[in-house]
Amino acid sequence: MIFEAVSTIAAAGLAGYSYLKSKGTGTSDSDKIQKIFANAEWQGKKGESIRLQRKQKFEGGYEYVYQLPLGFDRKKIEEKKYILEDGLNVRNQSFEINFSDLKDLKFNKTIVSQLKNLIKTKRKKKEIEVSFDGMLKIKIYDEPMPNIIEWRESLLIPNSWSVPIGITRKGDIVRHDFDNSKHLIVAGATGYGKSVILKLIVTTLIRQQPETVTLSLIDLKGGSAFHRFKDCKQRKHYSRDPETAEQVLKEVQNKMNHSFLKVVDKGYEDVKEAGIKERHFIIIDEAADLSDFPESMKIITDIARRGRSAGYYLIFCTQYPTAQVIPSQTKRNIIARLCYVVDTETASRVVLDEGGAEQLHDLPGRGIYKAGPKRYTLQSPFISNKQIASIIAPYIMENPKDGGDGQKSSETTKNRKHSLILEEV
Ligand SMILES: Nc1ncnc2c1ncn2[C@@H]1O[C@H](COP(=O)(O)OP(=O)(O)OP(=O)(O)O)[C@@H](O)[C@H]1O
Ligand SMILES: [Mg+2]
Known part of the structure; x- marks a missing residue:
């Protein structure tokens, strides 16, 4: 078979x-x-x-x-x-060979194989x-897209909420500006770059807005993506299982309600108009693991609906783009979508409302970004864990206030039998 x-x-x-x-x-x-x-x-x-x-x-x-x-x-x-x-x-x-390529050639008996190698590396494949x-x-x-684009410092824009998510075939940088299209859906088959782009976004936000960004990180793949950020001072919540994620989402929703009223009751459309500098990001890696938790899904939909005004921005990431995992109400409120390679046209339609992502080149980081009428095929920059570690190093706290687990309420009451717990009544 x-x-x-x-x-x-x-x-x-x-x-x-x-x-x-x-x-x-x-x-x-x-x-x-x-x-x-x-x-x-x-x-x-x-x-x-x-x-x-x-x-x-x-x-x-x-x-x-x-x-x-x-x-x-x-x-x-x-x-x-x-x-x-x-x-x-x-x-x-x-293929094109220029002078600088030739100057590295050594004119000895290996010249033929050197030329063959040069031609092999310079050959352009039509895409x-x-x-x-x-x-x-x-x-x-005319030109193939590069297979890998290394992350570089010059991609950053200090003090902005705009994050580089890819480079087009023409070499233009595509940015997702969270203050314009507030939330973002990230999808794609396994191994095509979702967690890498989430880590890049988190690192960029910490670096560009160290004093004003707050992060609630929900990593349902066992913490493999966000563990490195858990001791950062910008991290508010960190959860690795659906039960505590629900707790986190409830707390976030409470805070969002306060912020929402503060903005809307004063007649502003959103935090930007109200002159409020702080933004809170709720980032979920593998949202499919929450689809059996109706309360969590309800809160996610609510954040997608009202978070834009309150400065609570959602990044919803999944490997399983189906109608059940991305409910239509959540989708309707998130116009920006980043879709890496998927298996079927149906999956591409769930994410982008159109086919195309199933035909992308079979490469990690190759994706389609769509935000309203804008649509780009791009290659996302690759940021290594080493680069991330060095960028976030100045923000790592020695003694994080909750011991670094970020799961104050539920975890503490369940596990620490001999602690004295004072709860508000
Ligand atoms: N933008 C990129 N450019 C080049 N290589 C990349 C890029 N993004 C990811 N990769 C490569 O692909 C591997 C898998 O990426 P990643 O962990 O982000 O996949 P994923 O979509 O999160 O998969 P899963 O759904 O299984 O969690 C990375 O370890 C890296 O080697
Ligand atoms: Mg992943």
């Missing part, structure tokens, strides 16, 4: 290649695409071909727009995009995007 699936994929991937090999490569990408369509037998029931309607240049590449034969299932192409990509990259991998809006659109980009 597995062998069969693998061999089918391999055969399909070779389809574009073998056709071009036997018939010779076309001169342009549109010729090649047409040949790949024919070879992969992407055509109407009576052999009608997929017809090119127009080709247009956009900044960074070309877009080819096709009319599909009536009744043709577009998923055949969308789900097997790699056939197109493989075919387009056959014998056509251009494509396939979409459908009544017409089939194939975008072919």
Whole structure:
């Protein structure tokens, strides 16, 4: 069974290649695409071909727009995009070598293998995007996106609530400004960079707003992402299990209610207009683990709805983007979404309200950010744990007020049998 699936994929991937090999490569990408369509037998029931309607240049590449034969299932192409990509990259991998590359070459007997290596590293792979809006659109980009972008100090904007979340193909920095689009949903299949971006956001907020940011960190993956921040002075709550997370959310909601009334009763729209500097972030890594806790889910929806005015911003992260995990009311109140690679178009639709994330390049950190009409394909910067440690070092407290567990009420009463506990009556 597995062998069969693998061999089918391999055969399909070779389809574009073998056709071009036997018939010779076309001169342009549109010729090649047409040949790949024919070879992969992407055509109407009576052999009608997929017809090119127009080709247009956009900044960074070309877009080819096709009319599909009536009744043709577009998923055949969308789900097997790699056939197109493989075919387009056959014998056509251009590369640029400049002077600085040549100056490192050593003219000895290894020169041939040095040149081969240089060509290998410089080869440009054509990347494509396939979409459908009544017409089939194939975008072919001139430049591949970098596979990794190292985090650097210059990405920071001191004193702002704007956080760098990615770099586009053109090299533009995409930022999520929490004072504009208050909350954020982060989703993606396992291992594609959700926790890394959450750590980057937390580190950036601590660094840019050390005196005004408050963090409630809920890490339901056992603390692997947020443990490093638990002794930071900006951390208010820290929870690693759904039970204490519920307690944390209740406390946060109480505080949010006070802040909400303070702002709204004075006639302001939000904290920004009221001139209040403090912001409180509630960050949940793996929100799916709360979906069986209706009280927690209710509070999350309430924070998404009213938190924007009160300065309580939610970052809701999940590996399981389903309607049950991201309730529609929560989603409606969170317009900004960051979606890394997902398995299916359905998952992409749950997060972004459109397909696309299932077709992203299979790389950690490659994602789509959507906030209202804005939509960017991006590569998120990668921040290492070592970099994080050195940035947050000045804010680590030696004796955190709650011993660092951040779970004052419920944990203390349950576990510390011999402590004297004074509770407010
Ligand atoms: N922006 C990035 N650029 C390059 N590599 C990355 C990036 N983000 C993550 N990675 C790599 O992918 C690995 C997994 O990332 P991460 O832990 O964030 O995945 P995740 O989406 O949180 O997965 P899970 O759902 O299992 O928790 C990282 O350890 C790192 O090696
Ligand atoms: Mg994770």
